Amino acid sequence: MKRRELIKILGTGLALSPISLYGALPSTSSDRKLVWIVLRGAMDSLHAVIPASDPHLLKQRGALTEPLLDKALPIDRGFALHPELTALHQWYQQKQMTPVVAVASPYRSRSHFDGQDILESGLSTFQHDSGWLGRALDIRDTSGLAVANSLPLSLRGSEHSTTWYPSRFKEANEDFYEQLLSLYEEDPALLATLQQGLKTRAMAEDSMSKKRAGNFVAQARAAGKLLSGEQAPDAVMLEMGGRDTHDNQAARLNRQFKQLNSGLAELQKNLGDQWHNTAIIIATEFGRTVKVNGTGGTDHGTASTPIMAGGAINGGKVQGEWPGLSDDDLYQGRDLQPTSDIRSWIASVLEQHWLMSDSALSRVFPDTPTLPTDLISLSTRRKPI
Numbered sequence: 001m002k003r004r005e006l007i008k009i010l011g012t013g014l015a016l017s018p019i020s021l022y023g024a025l026p027s028t029s030s031d032r033k034l035v036w037i038v039l040r041g042a043m044d045s046l047h048a049v050i051p052a053s054d055p056h057l058l059k060q061r062g063a064l065t066e067p068l069l070d071k072a073l074p075i076d077r078g079f080a081l082h083p084e085l086t087a088l089h090q091w092y093q094q095k096q097m098t099p100v101v102a103v104a105s106p107y108r109s110r111s112h113f114d115g116q117d118i119l120e121s122g123l124s125t126f127q128h129d130s131g132w133l134g135r136a137l138d139i140r141d142t143s144g145l146a147v148a149n150s151l152p153l154s155l156r157g158s159e160h161s162t163t164w165y166p167s168r169f170k171e172a173n174e175d176f177y178e179q180l181l182s183l184y185e186e187d188p189a190l191l192a193t194l195q196q197g198l199k200t201r202a203m204a205e206d207s208m209s210k211k212r213a214g215n216f217v218a219q220a221r222a223a224g225k226l227l228s229g230e231q232a233p234d235a236v237m238l239e240m241g242g243r244d245t246h247d248n249q250a251a252r253l254n255r256q257f258k259q260l261n262s263g264l265a266e267l268q269k270n271l272g273d274q275w276h277n278t279a280i281i282i283a284t285e286f287g288r289t290v291k292v293n294g295t296g297g298t299d300h301g302t303a304s305t306p307i308m309a310g311g312a313i314n315g316g317k318v319q320g321e322w323p324g325l326s327d328d329d330l331y332q333g334r335d336l337q338p339t340s341d342i343r344s345w346i347a348s349v350l351e352q353h354w355l356m357s358d359s360a361l362s363r364v365f366p367d368t369p370t371l372p373t374d375l376i377s378l379s380t381r382r383k384p385i
Contacts, residue, residue: 032353033227033278034235035267035310036133036154039260040116041243043284044298045305046336047253048085049099049318053078056325060290064250064298075099077318084257087265088309095316097309098375100345102320104286104338110300112244115285120153122343122365127157132343133235134158135364136350144235145226147219154237164226166218216240220263224270227278238263243284247295264309276311279353279376281346283307289334290325302335306342312353314377319345343368345375352376 050065050072051057057065072080073089079099081089091097107118118124122132131154137144143160146152155161216238223236240260245252268275287304303323309315323329323337331337348370350356361370 031274031277032234032312033232033271033274034133034349034353035223035227035278035280036235036237037280037282038116038120038152038154038237038239039243039282039284040112040239040241041245041284042112042115042286042288042300043243043304044245044249044253044288045101045284045303046287046290047249048082048257049075049101049305049307050080050082051078051101051322051325052080054322054325056327056329060325061292061298063292063296067250075318076316077322079318082253082257084254085261087261087268088307091309092315095377096311096313097307098313098315098317098319099305099307100320100340101305101318101322102303102336102339103306103342103345104303105342107286108302110286112285112300117153119283119285119342122346122368126153128153130157131155132346132364133237134161136354136356137161137235139356139360139363140234140354142234144237145233146237146239147223148237148239152237152239164222166222216259216263217266221266221270224267224272228270228272228274232274245288245297246293246299247297249292249297278310279308279312279349280310281306281308281349283342287336290330290336291334302331303338304336306345308345308349308375312376314374319373319375340371341368344371348373348375 046061047064047068050068052069052072052074068082069080071083073083073085074080075089075092079101081092088097105115105118106124107115109115117126117128120131121127122135123130131152133144133154134157137155137158137160141160143162144155144158146155146161146163147165148163149165151161151163219238223238226232227236240263242252242256264280267280271278283306284304287301288298289301291298293299305320321339323339325336327333329337343365347361347365347368350364351361351370352374353376356364361368
């Protein structure tokens with residue numbers, strides 16, 4: 001494609017993060033996509049995946065849970081989803097979603113920043129310049145993209161990681177891009193990076209207005225378009241905040257879950273046929289207290305419930321060992337007790353979805369075993385190459 005033709009197709013402004021100037025998204029023959037969604041702020045998993053049959057639930061948090069029970073969406077093992085999570089419930093019924101109860105990272109304190117660092121690094125002692133997804137991408141020699149203003153820790157440490165985020169700056173005109181392309185003409189690497197950035201921007205921003213660019217729904221829509229397009233990355237990371245519900249939790253999470261649900265539905269819609277090759281991992285840095293505080297909210301806790309979803313997922317079941325909600329069962333007398341390590345669940349997805357060997361996984365999650373459970377649908381698997 002000639003550079004003027006490319007510019008005419010794009011028509012409006014460009015937003016590339018500084019990181020994307022150092023590496024274009026290479027083409028790949030892989031059709032196995034991974035979406036990593038971090039719900040920042042410590043989501044109350046007991047409000048999302050409700051242990052409705054636990055005999056101690058109403059005693060511990062009746063004020064939060066009782067109004068939901070009649071409307072909650074039932075799944076197996078006596079659990080139910082929050083009423084706003086209709087897309088997840090539909091996927092569960094289609095055996096394309098599975099929640100994993102009572103899961104935690106190695107982190108056992110209650111700082112959001114440290115908890116997110118441990119979750120994203122995938123290491124017991126995190127490194128600021130290395131994330132689990134970045135290490136996995138380097139091992140596979142494939143590309144990943146974060147819908148974010150700057151590169152999140154999850155994707156650091158890989159030359160194949162980049163970012164995209166809708167620009168709020170004044171739109172550039174055609175002459176500006178013509179000058180940039182002319183300037184980079186003698187540098188194949190920079191020229192390829194700029195061209196790929198322009199294509200990425202055109203594909204993604206076509207799906208969102210500038211007024212709603214920061215909205216998770218619009219970003220999820222853009223992620224679906226990016227993953228289903230030509231020369232698509234193999235992994236996309238999305239972020240969503242607003243989960244730190246120390247007060248007025250019921251109303252706040254109703255809004256949050258509604259937006260999350262709409263975003264997930266848009267992601268599926270825009271993935272198109274690529275949905276069947278996609279695994280989605282949704283997680284938060286830690287859970288929240290079992291008991292309700294004095295302002296109708298919950299405080300920082302320990303175990304949470306990551307969710308595995310997508311057309312490639314072997315779903316329709318609740319995974320994980322449930323510890324119970326009696327006072328004696330709680331971690332430090334206040335939190336949901338963790339019974340498994342989130343790194344083992346993510347490693348199992350990588351092993352089965354991306355066909356990563358034991359030696360490769362040991363570089364992504366050192367000293368972390370995979371689990372003897374089929375998380376990826378057998379119909380989407382192939383023999384390792």
